């Protein structure tokens with residue numbers, strides 16, 4: 206966890222971040238605490254470090270997705286659909302004939318009778334960079350509650366692409382293909398993102414320390430910063446999300462999503478497949494078209 210310390214910590218990561226900050230953090234802070242920036246240069250290094258707030262900046266190449274609650278099963282689809290023909294008995298009818306249930310779900314999926322797939326819910330806790338949330342929240346048929354950058358200080362956790370993340374695009378807009386970068390390109394991406402995030406977070410902290418409101422100070426933070434939210438979807442809206450946010454061979458309508466939102470979709474789909482195996486299998490068998 207990122208921490209703020211009043212003195213030098215032994216942790217390597219804290220020390221290395223301190224090096225990155227030495228040239229900028231004290232100059233902004235010293236005048237507040239001691240009245241003169243000029244005096245700072247006269248301080249021996251030990252004393253200088255001792256007076257700093259050290260900020261441990263965390264860089265992550267993964268995204269957190271956890272299923273926190275689910276009320277979702279294939280039976281939920283079947284009882285909702287059968288109400289058309291057998292009324293309230295449909296609830297008792299659910300497990301009577303699994304094969305027939307599977308056929309019914311396939312029919313509903315294939316002919317795009319979507320509403321029976323809405324009587325269920327899956328709630329996820331997701332920690333993702335802001336640039337992923339911008340794409341995610343375009344999916345309006347979902348419920349969201351996100352942490353507030355107005356009511357709490359945002360933690361210094363930033364996304365940096367891992368070296369397994371393709372860097373180079375080719376092809377045309379709407380259907381880009383991605384390929385690995387060179388070692389130099391990976392190093393450049395790594396250092397450019399880390400330097401700019403570190404600098405931005407230092408500016409954020411300086412503004413907070415100067416008494417500026419969180420909602421104003423956060424304006425300096427980049428879209429790589431992580432934010433967390435609960436997301437609740439039903440199987441119908443989730444299938445729509447999965448059809449658009451994963452690139453999968455055999456999809457009737459191929460999609461070319463950004464890799465990072467696809468990482469979220471992959472975990473969603475694993476949970477969906479486990480909770481609603483028949484529905485998931487028919488979604489795939491019908492070309493990943495959301496009903």
Ligand SMILES: Cc1cc2nc3c(=O)[nH]c(=O)nc-3n(C[C@H](O)[C@H](O)[C@H](O)COP(=O)(O)OP(=O)(O)OC[C@H]3O[C@@H](n4cnc5c(N)ncnc54)[C@H](O)[C@@H]3O)c2cc1C
Pocket residue numbers: 343344345346347442445449450460461462463
């Ligand atoms: C690869 C990719 C590239 C993209 N590029 C861009 C881009 O360049 N610029 C950009 O702005 N967006 C872009 N998007 C976002 C995209 O246009 C959709 O906003 C996003 O995928 C959400 O899809 P949705 O509307 O189907 O989802 P939801 O909002 O969850 O809606 C689900 C379904 O509900 C129905 N629905 C929801 N709201 C309405 C409504 N108001 N009126 C009628 N029907 C409604 C529709 O049937 C819809 O499919 C991109 C998405 C993808 C996957």
